[in-house]
Amino acid sequence: MRSPANEFTKGLWEQLPPLRLVLGLCPVLAVTITLEGGLGMGLATTFVLVMSNLVVSLLRHVIPPDVRVPSFIVIIAGFVVVTEMVMAAHVPLLADTLGVFLPLIVVNCIILGRAEAFAFANGPGRSLLDGLGIGCGFTLSLAVLGGLRELLGTGAVTLFSEAGLGVRLIPLASGSEYLFRFMVEPSGAFVCLGAMLLVVNLIDQRAARGVRGGSG
């Protein structure tokens, strides 16, 4: 059995959702045009994941196994609609950017996957940590992917546009000739995600070789 700390940290590398489990790729590809979009989607998903993990775990002795999936879906959908309404009220620009992908969090397989594989079999404390860890890993992956695409595609990374501030971090060449325009197009998402998978796998291979070398 893992230590509680490990329940959290496993989501950050060992079971990093989009890059290691390769799950939930639809929003990963769709909303990571900007750093803010990736970050917003990640945080919204994390909230739903943590809450649904917690509730599913608390009700794991009540929910009959035969109707567990519809029960999970009702719980998940409830939190998704809460997220949707709160975001539309308080961060409307972000909610508009995420658009239809916000309600589609309901069908994100990471969330249903964690409810089924983890929360239904573990206590609320562990499930909370698991949700938080996987959520942070998901948010981080989306933010890196969104940040890279925004930087390469537009030459800058914008933050806090919601507050009307629009802080531009790293204002690179504003001229168009040095920009990878296609990075902010859908095809760029695949290329960028592929590159990230490559990096993650290279690190993995190197680590595995290191372990083998050390023991031999």
Place this chain on the structure above:
Amino acid sequence: MRDRIWFMALVLGGLGGLAGLGLSAVHGLTAPVIERRVLERRIGPALADCFGPLGVDNDYIAERVVLDLGADDWGRKVRWQVFVGRRGGAPAAAALRTVAVGWGGEIEVLTAFDLESGEIIGARTLAHKETAGLGSRVADDDEPFVRQFAGLAFDEGVELEAAGGRVEAISGATISSEAFTRAVDTAARLMRERRDEILE
């Protein structure tokens, strides 16, 4: 007990009921905020665009009224928001906020009318749940489909070409186009049939 069918029904029903209660509470808290944002961020600029060139000088957002049409076939209340733009006190333009059901749910449309020329000034999507990339194009103000409503006369029905009208649908998004057109048509019909009530 957990393998009894009545218990399963109880759990599912209970979860649904609790979710409903929770959601209606959150809705009660967020709906007024969302409504204010829609007025400020979407309707305000859209009407400034449509009414501005006509020299409208009243505060049409603050003076908005609600047109109560009673209940529809399913017993739901139909209440459309109306904005009247006045120039020197006389009505010069009006806009109606109407709803029609599209592919993914309700499409909320704001249609602005020039009362002097008898033409539609423009139509804008306020809220929708259409498919991203297809039906969602009705929410793009620069989309040719959306722009073709400007200049149409509203003394007759507004319909898609398929229904004998003049509006060309977005290919691949017929249901969404049809719903958007129906919302505009509803607004146009109300402008014809209830003009005095709207402008009073």
